[in-house]
Amino acid sequence: MIQKTYLKTKDQCKVKFTMSLTDAERVEIRGLNNDWETPIPMKKRKDGVFECVQSLPRHTQHEFKYLVNGTEWRNDPDADGEAPNEYGGSNSLLVL
Structure with missing residues (x-):
């Protein structure tokens, strides 16, 4: 799930990414800000x-x-769309 909260005082949007994977040990987000090398770790509740x-x-x-x-x-089924990638698959698309 993706929740967007637009900040009134800044030109920013707080985006909350949520994924339910009871069998996973670790989940990272890759690609935000066009940075595929630096993982953004997600915290497991x-x-x-x-x-x-x-x-x-x-x-x-x-x-x-x-x-x-x-x-x-994995892609996010709640993303704003998908974009084809160079590997013949697709990436999730987030539009703010």
């Missing part, structure tokens, strides 16, 4: 849900993917 909050600039769009347990790439 006691109920097995992973979450992360990021502040991103308004009027931008971002391609991203989740990397689960360091091996499995």
